[in-house]
Amino acid sequence: MIKLSVTIITKNEAAHIVSCIESVAFADEVIVLDSGSADETCALAEQAGARVFHTADWPGFGPQKNRALDYAQGQWVLSLDADERVSPELAAEIQQLLAQPSQEYAAYEISRRSCYGGRWMCHSGWYPDFLLRLFRRDQARFTDDLVHESVRYDGPLGRLHGLIYHYPYDGPDTHINKMNAYSSTAAQSLYARGRRISIFGMTVKMFWTFVRVYIIRRGFLDGREGFILALMAATGNMFRYSKLWFLQRDTNWQPPMPGPQPSATNQSKSPRPDHESRK
Numbered sequence: 001m002i003k004l005s006v007t008i009i010t011k012n013e014a015a016h017i018v019s020c021i022e023s024v025a026f027a028d029e030v031i032v033l034d035s036g037s038a039d040e041t042c043a044l045a046e047q048a049g050a051r052v053f054h055t056a057d058w059p060g061f062g063p064q065k066n067r068a069l070d071y072a073q074g075q076w077v078l079s080l081d082a083d084e085r086v087s088p089e090l091a092a093e094i095q096q097l098l099a100q101p102s103q104e105y106a107a108y109e110i111s112r113r114s115c116y117g118g119r120w121m122c123h124s125g126w127y128p129d130f131l132l133r134l135f136r137r138d139q140a141r142f143t144d145d146l147v148h149e150s151v152r153y154d155g156p157l158g159r160l161h162g163l164i165y166h167y168p169y170d171g172p173d174t175h176i177n178k179m180n181a182y183s184s185t186a187a188q189s190l191y192a193r194g195r196r197i198s199i200f201g202m203t204v205k206m207f208w209t210f211v212r213v214y215i216i217r218r219g220f221l222d223g224r225e226g227f228i229l230a231l232m233a234a235t236g237n238m239f240r241y242s243k244l245w246f247l248q249r250d251t252n253w254q255p256p257m258p259g260p261q262p263s264a265t266n267q268s269k270s271p272r273p274d275h276e277s278r279k
Contacts, residue, residue: 002028003098005074005137008050009064013082014039015170021048023085024078026095033068041082060146060185069141077137079151083167084112090162094134097160105158107135107151114166117225124219124226125212132157133164147185175232183239190240191247202241210234 006027010017011034021030030050034042035058042052053071058064069077076098080086086094090110097103109130114121121127132140132151140153169175197205213219214230222229 002074004028004076004078004094005072006030006078006080007065007068007072008032008045008080008082009061009068010034010037010041010045010082011058012037012039012041014041014044016082016167017041017045018048019085020080020082021045021050023087023091024080025049026091027078028074029072031068031071033064033071035064060144060149062142062145062149065142065149066144069137072137074137076134077140078134079142080133080164081166085165085167087163087165090160090164093160093162103158106139106155107132107153108158108160110134110160110162110164112164112166114168116169116222116229119222119225121222121225121229123217123221124214124229125217126229130159131164134160146189147182179232179236179239183236183243186240187243187247190244195244196248197241197244199245202238202245205237205241206234209237 004027006021006024006029008017008020008030010032013020014037017032021032024030030045030048032042032045032050032052033055034045034052035055042054045052051071053068055064055067059067065079069079078086078094097108110133111127112129112131114126114129116126132153135151135153139155140151142149143152169178210230210233213233214227219226219230
């Protein structure tokens with residue numbers, strides 16, 4: 001009987017997948033669902049002992065994680081992203097929990113600690129970051145959100161003490177590229193739900209995001225990295241809502257045809273610029 005399945009969705013995660021799988025070596029099975037990696041992600045995952053499956057399309061984060069969930073056979077599921085690692089303390093805690101004849105809860109939240117710019121973030125809304133990641137397979141599913149998905153579970157939650165370590169960005173280019181990709185999906189989702197935005201509203205959201213991350217969530221205590229992170233968060237909102245603004249306008253990105261050219265007669269009668277008249 002398979003007690004614990006770990007599910008991971010991937011695309012071009014060769015730099016992370018082995019370390020992620022090695023951190024859950026205690027699991028009964030590891031499911032990797034790949035959506036078209038062009039690097040060695042799948043081969044490395046198989047070498048590390050995972051069962052690897054493939055999809056030809058990309059339906060969004062929530063639906064894709066539900067697909068991975070459908071491949072799992074364990075009574076319990078631990079959902080991870082490829083850029084995450086289970087700490088040794090959390091690994092021991094999960095093993096001890098599942099070794100008991102019964103568990104008090106059917107789902108557990110786990111705190112995630114993220115690294116940014118070579119620094120473990122302690123504030124900025126990044127820590128403590130409790131996420132529902134461990135649950136009985138027959139009692140929970142992911143939402144269908146295309147991005148920023150979560151686990152849908154109705155019932156009391158337990159909370160574990162160990163940490164998930166998170167390495168979300170290999171550098172500033174990775175951060176910007178992810179913001180660009182995620183903001184496109186988020187803008188399309190907002191537009192489909194009837195959300196609209198004005199230039200003023202976009203400006204307010206950008207300003208408020210910076211204030212929330214840097215001041216209210218005490219990002220200033222995370223040093224220079226906290227300041228950059230707050231700027232990036234505000235920029236991500238700018239990406240999202242500027243794309244929504246263009247979607248609602250249904251803008252044609254082709255330049256309009258130019259208007260009629262002024263005649264030579266009109267050009268000859270036009271006054272000379274001031275700097276010429278002063279010669």
